[in-house]
Amino acid sequence: xxxxxxxxxxxxxxxxxxxxxxxxxxxxxxxxxxxxxxxxxxxxxxxxxxxxxxxxxxxxxxxxxxxxxxxxxxxxxxxxxxxxxxxxxxxxxxxxxxxxxxxxxxxxxxxxxxxxxxxxxxxxxxxxxxxxxxxxxxxxxxxxxxxxxxxxxxxxxxxxxxxxxxxxxxxxxxxxxxxxxxxxxxxxxxxxxxxxxxxxxxxxxxxxxxxxxxxxxxxxxxxxxxxxxxxxxxxxxxxxxxxxxxxxxxxxxxxxxxxxxxxxxxxxxxxxxxxxxxxxxxxxxxxxxxxxxxxxxxxxxxxxxxxxxxxxxxxxxxxxxxxxxxxxxxxxxxxxxxxxxxxxxxxxxxxxxxxxxxxxxxxxxxxxxxxxxxxxxxxxxxxxxxxxxxxxxxxxxxxxxxxxxxxxxxxxxxxxxxxxxxxxxxxxxxxxxx
Numbered sequence: 001x002x003x004x005x006x007x008x009x010x011x012x013x014x015x016x017x018x019x020x021x022x023x024x025x026x027x028x029x030x031x032x033x034x035x036x037x038x039x040x041x042x043x044x045x046x047x048x049x050x051x052x053x054x055x056x057x058x059x060x061x062x063x064x065x066x067x068x069x070x071x072x073x074x075x076x077x078x079x080x081x082x083x084x085x086x087x088x089x090x091x092x093x094x095x096x097x098x099x100x101x102x103x104x105x106x107x108x109x110x111x112x113x114x115x116x117x118x119x120x121x122x123x124x125x126x127x128x129x130x131x132x133x134x135x136x137x138x139x140x141x142x143x144x145x146x147x148x149x150x151x152x153x154x155x156x157x158x159x160x161x162x163x164x165x166x167x168x169x170x171x172x173x174x175x176x177x178x179x180x181x182x183x184x185x186x187x188x189x190x191x192x193x194x195x196x197x198x199x200x201x202x203x204x205x206x207x208x209x210x211x212x213x214x215x216x217x218x219x220x221x222x223x224x225x226x227x228x229x230x231x232x233x234x235x236x237x238x239x240x241x242x243x244x245x246x247x248x249x250x251x252x253x254x255x256x257x258x259x260x261x262x263x264x265x266x267x268x269x270x271x272x273x274x275x276x277x278x279x280x281x282x283x284x285x286x287x288x289x290x291x292x293x294x295x296x297x298x299x300x301x302x303x304x305x306x307x308x309x310x311x312x313x314x315x316x317x318x319x320x321x322x323x324x325x326x327x328x329x330x331x332x333x334x335x336x337x338x339x340x341x342x343x344x345x346x347x348x349x350x351x352x353x354x355x356x357x358x359x360x361x362x363x364x365x366x367x368x369x370x371x372x373x374x375x376x377x378x379x380x381x382x383x384x385x386x387x388x389x390x391x392x393x394x395x396x397x398x399x400x401x402x403x404x405x406x407x408x409x410x411x412x413x414x415x416x417x418x419x420x421x422x423x424x425x426x427x428x429x430x431x432x433x434x
Contacts, residue, residue: 027149029157038080038147042138042161045073063135067171069183070282071216071252072128074100074138076161078145079112079121085154086146088122095136099129099218103247127252129218130168132177138164171280172287180223184214184254185283189290201300206234206262208272210292213255216282219243222256223277225292233270233299234262267301346405355396362391362404370411375404378411 032038044064066072076090088107093100107122130136140163146156175181194207212222220243230236242257262272274294281288342365349358363373372378375388384407390400 027151027153027155029145029147029155029159032080032147032149032155033159037082037150038078038145038159040076040078040143040145040159040161042074042076042141042164044138044164044166045075063165063167065167065169066130067183067280067282068133068168068175068177069129069131069181069217069221069280070168070171071183071218072130072166074126074128074164075123076126076141076143077121077123078143078159079119080147081114081117081119082148082150083120084122084146085148086156088146089144090124090126091142093126093128093138093141095128095138097130097132097134098136099131099220100126101129101218101245102126103245103252125247127218129221131221133169135165135167138166171282171285174287175278175280179278181278181280182214182217182221182223183280183282184217185281186215187279187288187290188213189292191292193295199300200264200297202264202267202302204264204299206264206272206297207259208262209257209259210275211255211257213253214279215254216252217254219245219254219256222254224258225275225277226258226260227275229260229273231270233266233268234264234272237261237263264297264299267299269296269298271296343405346401350398350401353396355394355401358401359391362401362408365405365408369408383407 029038033040046066074093078084078088090102093102102124104125107124109120109122112119112121128138140160143159143161144156145159146154149155170177171183190211190213192207192209192211194209196205196207200206208226210225212225214222222243224241226236226238228236228238237260239259239261242255244255244257246253272294275292276289278287278289280286342361346358346361346365349355349361363375366375366378367373370378375392376385378384378388387400387404387407390397391404
């Protein structure tokens with residue numbers, strides 16, 4: 001029994017050794033990379049997705065340089081001389097002060113002849129947008145792949161890209177990192193106006209819609225244009241912004257749609273303001289300014305809005321009318337108990353055309369004011385003589401009578417239509433005789 005067990009020991013030992021040998025020589029993704037059966041590489045290219053900037057910078061011994069907010073393409077490519085047997089997944093890119101976005105979740109697949117072999121290649125593009133100046137480093141990225149091994153087995157594992165470095169600076173001294181601007185290769189702006197009614201009135205609404213389309217940029221970098229521009233004439237109600245980033249055949253497009261509803265609060269003429277923004281043209285290396293023109297409007301008042309808009313003036317008018325009415329009633333009550341003043345009687349008679357009564361009032365006023373009974377002898381002034389002559393010869397013109405009344409009022413001794421009595425007339429007469 002012991003002899004049989006002893007004789008079978010080498011067989012078991014051989015099986016164990018063979019299993020250990022198989023495991024030690026099992027195909028892994030690392031072995032495939034070392035044997036050049038799978039490869040991975042990464043590089044940076046400019047906003048147009050052209051050129052291996054990493055290689056160019058290595059040749060010139062300088063860091064690849066980009067502008068703040070400029071679009072940088074991080075290219076990641078995996079290749080094998082056989083074929084891919086499963087999906088490939090790239091870990092997310094996280095770099096401080098850099099916005100990273102993988103717009104296309106599908107890789108670009110193609111084949112290429114290399115060294116007499118046909119290689120299958122998968123390429124991903126990740127867009128990077130540095131928002132501040134400085135030196136940056138793209139860390140090694142983990143890429144999970146599954147490929148066919150030379151022995152026909154499927155091998156899955158993780159490959160790592162090489163680290164990449166680049167430099168970022170402001171493209172112009174006219175720009176700063178504290179003011180809103182963005183970088184693109186092309187910008188298109190469209191503005192639309194919609195009125196709730198053609199003939200605007202208080203309570204109606206005006207909708208202002210602005211669409212900004214930028215090539216080789218990111219929607220979150222596009223500036224906020226329509227600020228909350230409320231005024232006594234209108235109230236602004238901004239609507240949620242619509243941001244969109246797309247990629248079509250290698251072209252990266254970003255759009256920002258802003259919409260604000262202005263509800264008219266007050267009638268009259270008013271203007272919705274213009275807005276401006278700046279962007280750096282990475283294609284021409286120039287700073288460009290875009291102006292969104294404002295627009296003039298006119299709105300009619302409603303009764304309620306008219307009262308609201310002119311409340312202070314209406315209150316002042318109301319108070320004035322009340323004061324005048326109270327004064328009128330008080331004066332009326334006073335003159336119901338007292339004689340009507342001469343100037344008022346004279347004015348009413350002239351207005352009614354009762355010229356004889358008005359002429360009698362003038363003579364009476366002349367006597368009280370000057371002690372003269374004849375107009376021609378009261379003064380030798382030419383203007384006086386001319387006007388008095390017109391009154392005496394029967395002129396029936398209101399302006400002549402009023403002028404005569406005013407001239408009499410200007411004579412010495414006339415005080416608001418009343419003659420001041422002479423003090424001690426007897427003494428004055430005795431003085432003259434002496």
